[in-house]
Amino acid sequence: MFRKIFKTVFGLLLGLALFGIGLLAIAVLATYPKLPSLEIVTNYQPRMPLTIYSSDGKLIGMYGEERRAFTKIDEFPPMLVNAVIAAEDKRFYQHWGVDVTGVARALIGNFRAGGVQSGASTITQQVARNFYLTNERSYRRKFNEALLAYKIEQSLSKQQILELYFNQIYLGQRAYGFAAASQIYFNKPVKELTLAEATILAGLPKAPSSFNPIVNPERARLRQRYILNNMVEEKMITPAERDQALAEELHYRRQQVEIDQNSLYVAEMVRQEMYDRYGEDAYTQGFRVYTTVSSESQRVATLALRRALKGFGLGAYRGAEAFIDLKTIEADALDENLDQYLDTVYTVDGLQPAVVLQASRSSIEAYTQGGNRIKISGNALNYVARTINNGKDNAIRPGAVIRVRKLDRGWQISQMPELQGAFVALDSKTGAIRALVGGFDFHSKSFNRATQAERQPGSTFKPFVYSAALAKGMTAATTINDAPIELPGMGSGGRPWRPKNSDGRYSGFITLRQALTASKNMVSIRIVMALGVHEVHQYVQRFGFNARQVPDSLSMALGSGVATPLQMAQAYAVFANGGYKVSPYVIDRIEDNQGRLRAQMKPLVAGESAPQVIDPRNAYIMYTIMQDVVRRGTGARANALGRRDIAGKTGTTNENKDAWFAGFNPDLVGVVYIGFDKPRSMGRAGFGGTIALPVWVEYMRYALQGVPQKGMPMPAKIVRNGGEYFLQEQQSTSPRLAIDNRGATPDAEDIQAAGGDPVIPEETAVEPVQPQNGGGGTAPSPEIDALF
Incomplete structure (x- = not known):
């Protein structure tokens, strides 16, 4: 009986097993042919991120979900x-x-x-x-x-x-x-x-x-x-x-990747360019991009710009940057959660992020990275007293994310400056970007002011107007009347327009060289009136400006158009390299994930393949005039470098809303822009020569260290007479221009001229010019059609 039951059970189990095996075999036979191809594993192409490097091999950017x-x-x-x-x-x-x-x-x-x-x-x-x-x-x-x-x-x-x-x-x-x-x-x-x-x-x-x-x-x-x-x-x-x-004691790193924080604006420029070129593949193919900027150059440029922005002042305290609801975090997990959050907020220029744990009028307790609890009290709270528990969204209260700085005497609450700016350094011969900073901090505001901010350039635009004057027959010795002018119906509301020099002083008849050195508004306006608005408008576009950016009116004489700092650097490179238009670039080469070369930049080089846009003699004479600007004019603070081969021009717009300095030697151009993102006056300190120029000086001191001084070689067919330079074919005497009552609608003011004429040592390649009273005596200069 038992044997019969066993056989029955065994038979059933065996049958079920065979049935299961049969079903399994059927499933295998039905499924196996439908399995996907193994090509993606036999020809493995891993998704690798885009990595971006400085010219000296430092990682400055990484993009892609998979690292x-x-x-x-x-x-x-x-x-x-x-x-x-x-x-x-x-x-x-x-x-x-x-x-x-x-x-x-x-x-x-x-x-x-x-x-x-x-x-x-x-x-x-x-x-x-x-x-x-x-x-x-x-x-x-x-x-x-x-x-x-x-x-x-x-x-x-x-x-x-x-x-x-x-x-x-x-x-x-x-x-x-x-x-x-x-x-x-x-x-x-x-x-x-x-x-x-x-x-x-x-x-x-x-x-x-x-x-x-x-x-x-x-x-x-x-x-x-x-x-x-x-x-x-x-x-x-x-x-x-x-x-x-x-x-073994283990040491972990909290930051995911060590990326050079001074080059983030450059990295983002490269990312955009790579995406435009390769689409989504840019983030998955493991491209390695090497740029034209060095890590040290970026560090110096960043610190110089930040120093100027901080030096202007932080303004009234604007409140907390963000808020964390501490009530949703378990007490035993507080440190861990706060550390995870603070991992995503970078320390910028010594300003550490911190999360407020307790806040009162007498003291604040805050948490910083790594489990540190700090206490701030007494006079250290004066700066933020009005925002402590004031009931507003940005109040300093438990959960508020603030910025703190460690001082010798303890901790201090601070904030990012509201004033912003940009810096660009450009190789004048090739267009290679040597440094670019688009703002105080990329993490808080990724808007790149070096490439995206179109702002009025003010008097830094004047050299292009003066170049037009030289191209149309004037000389650096041509005299023009620096006198007040009134243009009926050209002001706002149909009122007369009465432009003025920013210092309120007028010099009468002065040469073009003297006028640009002192940045005289009246002379710039009269030049445009003499040459014709349309003629000047067409001429300045050869420097890289487009018609939309430059007003087709007299106001362009005072720089009332718009341009980005990078465009200004490209334009000034024409003067620095002898008259050639170069194209700015930041990508030097692109490699694949195996290090094989995919693309190599081949720039148009000045004097070789780059298009010539102005006469080399024009560029040379403009160079000598702008040398005088930094020797004895509005850019005199550049003398701190002790170099005789530098030149440049300051610029400040109406109500001191934008401050500029554009300067160069024959090999390197540097442009500084400073202003608020929502334009407003910077006050009495907001001149190009006082807030922008020091940034340029600090960077150039680094960039030109050990570089021999060399002036621009003087082109052929230039003659020198009476201390001034002229084109060989110019023969006639210099007229005086006294133009009045011509229409214009400018809205930009010039920088205040620096006082005094500092003593400048002789320059090797270009001898300093001492303009003669009355325009240089019998020095040759063409006739100019004008109203007297």
Whole structure:
């Protein structure tokens, strides 16, 4: 009887087993042919970020969701490979893609749990999932995963499978692959990992968030101990090596990637250009872009601009930058959560971010990076007293994000300056950008004022008007009346327009050289009137300005159009290089992820392939005039450099809303712009010669250090007579121009002229000009049609 029951049960079980095997075979036969092609794993093309570097190889930008550094499997240290195998797949070298023993163990566990709670995925199955499948917990997905794993094992070697896994697996902190994780968590190449560090990383694939050593150090250590014990069991390491690894003190890096914070505006320019060229592929193909700026040049330019913006003053305290609701954070997780937040807010120029924990009129307690609690009280609160718990959204209260600075006497609450600015340095011969800063801080305001801010250039535009005068027949010795002028009906509301010199003083008949040196508004206006508005409007466009930016009216004489600092640098380069228009560029070369050259910049070089836009003699004479500007005129503060080969022009617009300085020597152009993003007066301190020029001086002191002084070579067919330069073909005498009652509608004021005429040492290549009273006596100069 018992034997009969046994046979019946056995037969039923056998039948069910055969039926199950049959169904499995049918499922395999039906599914296997439909499996996706293995091309993406056999021809692996990892998604690698766009990386951008300075000319000296410093990382200045990284863009792309996946941060990965593709590495051959034999370049990973064996102990890391062993650690991962011990953690994820101890029978990796024995199975055919699926570990049957592990599957059986997982099935029993899932049966007891009443659902799919755990799996037995091998490394090969994880490769299949990462490339083809989702993380859905279902038997269907596990079945497809197993078939794909088998197919992969039939096509790739074990080493190839490991290479895919080690480069593709996600390990938290936006790191894909162990090479990237090594840099992100430990700031070192993967080859330099210790056993302790390797086993920490090996614990990440199972649950990158749960075992993140920065966020959950205790859980990461428990996972590390499990892996080390497995390695001892598998005889990969000795117990002594395990104990030593467990005792090792680990040091993690909190910032994900060390990117040069002084070059972020440049990096963003490159990102935009790469996207325009390659589309979304720019972020996934691992392009390496090398720029024309050096890290040191960027550092100096950034500090110089920041010093000027801070020196102007911070203004009244504007309140907290952001707010965190501390009530939603558990007390025992407060430090961890605040550190995670502060990781995303950068310290800028010593201004550290801090989160207010307690606030009262007498004291403030705040949290800074790394668990530091600081207290600010007494006179240190005077600056912010009105914003403490005042009921406004930006009040200093618990949860407010503020900026603090460490001083010798304690902590101080501060803020970013509201005044903004930009700086550009340009190689005048090639157009290569040598430095570019678009504002005080990229993180708080990414708007790039160097390339995007079109502002009135004021008197820095005058040299282009004077160049037009030379091109149309005037000379540097031509005399023009610097006298008040009234133009009926040309002012606002139909009232007369009465332009004036900013210092309110007038010099009568003076030469063009004297007029530009002292930045005389009346002379600039009369030049445009004499030449014709349309003629000047057409002429100045050859410097790179477009018709929209320059008003086709008398107001252009005073710089009432608009231009970006980069455009001004390009325009001044025409004077510096002898009359050629160069095209600014910041990308030097582009490489693929293997270091192979994809593109190399071939600039149009002045004197070779760049188009000539003005007569070299015109450029030379303008250079000598602007030398006088920095010797004895409005740009006299540039004398602090002690160089005789520099030239330039200051500029300040109406009500001191914009301040400029554009200066150069024959090889390098530098342009500084300073002003508020929402234009308003900077007050009495907001002149180009007082706030912008010092930035230029500080940068040029660095850039020209050790560079021999050399003036611009004098072109042929220039003659010198009476201390002035003339074109050889100019023969007639210099007329006096007294033009009145011509229409205009300018809205820009000039900079105040610097007082006095400092004594300037003789210059080697270009002898300083001493203009003669009355326009240089009998020096040749053409006749000019004008009203007298």
